[in-house]
Amino acid sequence: MSDTTVQRTPRPRGTASGYASLAASAVLSAVGAGLWGCDRQAAAASAAPPPEVTVAFPARGIITSRTEFTGQLSAVNQVTLLAQVSGYLREFHFKDGQIVHKGDLLFVIDPRPFEIQLQQANAQYQSASAALTLATKEVGRATQLTRAGAEAVEILDQSTQNQEAAAAAVKTAEAAIRAARLNLEFTRIVAPFTGRISMRRVSIGSLVNGASGTGQTPLTSIVSLDPIYVDFDMSEADYSAYQHSMAGRPAGSKTAVEISVDGEAAWSRTAQLDFLDNEIDRASGTMHARATLTNMDNALAPGQFARVRVPVSGAVPQLLIPDAAIGADQSAKTVLVVQSNGVAASRQIEIGPLEDHGMRVVTRGLSPTDRVVVNGLMRAHPGLRVAARLEPLSVPPKS
Numbered sequence: 001m002s003d004t005t006v007q008r009t010p011r012p013r014g015t016a017s018g019y020a021s022l023a024a025s026a027v028l029s030a031v032g033a034g035l036w037g038c039d040r041q042a043a044a045a046s047a048a049p050p051p052e053v054t055v056a057f058p059a060r061g062i063i064t065s066r067t068e069f070t071g072q073l074s075a076v077n078q079v080t081l082l083a084q085v086s087g088y089l090r091e092f093h094f095k096d097g098q099i100v101h102k103g104d105l106l107f108v109i110d111p112r113p114f115e116i117q118l119q120q121a122n123a124q125y126q127s128a129s130a131a132l133t134l135a136t137k138e139v140g141r142a143t144q145l146t147r148a149g150a151e152a153v154e155i156l157d158q159s160t161q162n163q164e165a166a167a168a169a170v171k172t173a174e175a176a177i178r179a180a181r182l183n184l185e186f187t188r189i190v191a192p193f194t195g196r197i198s199m200r201r202v203s204i205g206s207l208v209n210g211a212s213g214t215g216q217t218p219l220t221s222i223v224s225l226d227p228i229y230v231d232f233d234m235s236e237a238d239y240s241a242y243q244h245s246m247a248g249r250p251a252g253s254k255t256a257v258e259i260s261v262d263g264e265a266a267w268s269r270t271a272q273l274d275f276l277d278n279e280i281d282r283a284s285g286t287m288h289a290r291a292t293l294t295n296m297d298n299a300l301a302p303g304q305f306a307r308v309r310v311p312v313s314g315a316v317p318q319l320l321i322p323d324a325a326i327g328a329d330q331s332a333k334t335v336l337v338v339q340s341n342g343v344a345a346s347r348q349i350e351i352g353p354l355e356d357h358g359m360r361v362v363t364r365g366l367s368p369t370d371r372v373v374v375n376g377l378m379r380a381h382p383g384l385r386v387a388a389r390l391e392p393l394s395v396p397p398k399s
Contacts, residue, residue: 049387050342050384050385050386050387051376051379051380051384051386051387052376052379052386052387052388052389053336053338053344053373053375053376053377053379053380053386053387053388053389054373054374054375054376054388054389054390054391055337055338055371055372055373055374055388055389055390055391056321056371056372056374056390056391056392056393057368057369057370057371057372057390057392057393058319058320058321058362058366058367058368058370058372058393059319059320059321059359059393059394060317060318060319060320060368061317061318061320061355061359061361062315062316062317062318063315063316063317063318063320063352063353063355063361064311064313064315064316065311065312065313065316065352065353066258066309066310066311066312066353067238067241067242067309067310067312068307068308068309068310069232069233069234069238069307069308069309069310070232070305070306070307070308071230071231071232071259071291071305071306071307071308072230072231072232072303072304072305072306073228073229073230073231073293073300073301073302073303073304073305073306074228074229074230074231074302074303075195075223075224075225075228075229075302076224076227076228076229076292077192077193077195077222077223077224078195078221078222078223078224078302079192079193079221079222080218080220080221081106081107081189081218081219081220081221081222082210082211082216082217082218082219083107083109083186083189083208083209083210083211083216083217083219084183084186084210084211085109085114085183085186085187085210085211086207086208086209086210087109087110087111087113087114087187087207087208087210088109088110088205088206088207088208089107089108089109089110089202089203089204089205089206089207089208090108090109090110090111090204091107091108091204092106092107092108092200092204093105093106093107093108094106094197094200096197096198096199096200097196097197097198097199098196098197099194099195099196099197099225099298100191100194100195100196100197100222101191101194102191102192102193102194103190103191104190104191105188105189105190106189106190106191106197106219106220107188107189107202107219108187108188108189109186109187109188109189109208110187111184111187111188114180114183114184114186114187115184117180117183117184118177118180118181118184120176120180121173121176121177121179121180122177124172124173124176125170125173125174125176125177126173127173128166128169128170128172128173129170129173131166131169132163132166132167132169132170134166135159135162135163135165135166135167136163136166138159138162138163139156139159139160139162139163141159142155142156142158142159142160143156186210189219191222192222193222193224194224194226195222195223195224195225196222196223196225196298196301197220197221197222198220198221198222198223199220200219200220201217201218201219201220202217202219223302225295225298225300225301225302226294226295226296226298227292227293227294227295228292228293228295228300228302229290229291229292229293230257230259230271230290230291230292230293230306230308231288231289231290232288232289232290232291232308233281233284233286233287233288233289234286234287234289234310235285235286235287236280236285236286236287238310238312239276239280239287241312241313242255242310242311242312244312245311245312245313254272254273254274255272255273255310255311256270256271256272256273256311257270257271257272257273257291257308257309257310257311258270258271258308258309259271259291259293259306259307259308259309260306260307260309261300261304261305261306261307262305264299267309269293270293271291271292271293271294271308272291272292272293273289273290273291273310274290274291274292275289275290275291276288276289276290277289289310291308318352318361318362318363319361319362319366319368320355320359320360320361320362321335321359321360321362321366321372321374321393322358322359322360322374322393323354323358323359323360324358324374325372325373325374325377326349326351326360327377329346329348332348333348333349333350333351334346334347334348334349335347335349335365335366335372335373336372336373336377336380336381336382337366337370337371337372337373338371338373338386338388341385342385342386342387342388343383343384343385343386344373344380344381344382344383344384344385344386345382345383346382347365347366347370348365349362349364349365349366350362350363350364350365351363371388371390373386373388374391374393
């Protein structure tokens, strides 16, 4: 048997460490490739153009400081119609809720009993007049006979007394005629002023109690509409501020106030503040005030609520920016401004009232040369470089 020799290829030394080196090289290559990709993304981001925003300088406006109150409309004249005489209701001449004018006939109470009273009064007057005529003739005859000595003086005195009584009876009859005519006039109830009438509270044939009855029957009510009052209450501080604003005005001058009611454009009406009460209510600490408002279209009604804006200072220049450009940072109000290097920065401001045209008064924190971001706020934030496009900012007219 021959021996067979098997030859094996010897393993190179350090093979395990070689594999480790290859793996480490692969990992480093992968990391390097990732870093290279990030660098490319960062470079691409840095190469993107800055976002465009619209900026504007704050507008200038002449602004009057005002305070708002809640008021309620009330009629200048209002009345509940009551009958002056008793009788059966015979006619009515209006539709519920319509506008009536001064002197319009509204109700008619059966006039026949009062026509009879007037006839009786006329008859009494005629009787009294005849008695006076006879008494006057008797006085004349008695005077002649007394002068001739044919009658005693007592007869003349008696005739004179009868004449005076007859004259008094004539005056009584005349008064009765006037009373009867007045009662007859009261059977026709007319509108005392122009306004809107309510619904009638009686029907044809109803017995109406007048002033001489057990209780007057309310027929309906009327409220005037033009002009109309706006009543509201000022706090003590608001009253003091208003009085200081009136210091330089002529005595007795009226103040124009703005009125806003639901269903109409805001602050579309103007009234005249013409009444302040003579003392502050101790219970509420408020001063009652009233303005008079024209209501030619009869669109406003007593009892309706309204907002009242009263000026409490003179007109002074102020800076204005769109209210939409203002943001909130916790309790502070802020705006974005674009600096000279093109970088956006946050600016804390103090604001005043919101004007009718959507512009907000800025009392502190801005200068007329600040470039305020008014459009594109969602694309900008503090510290970001932006492409600012300057546009003029004007105060639009009140709507």
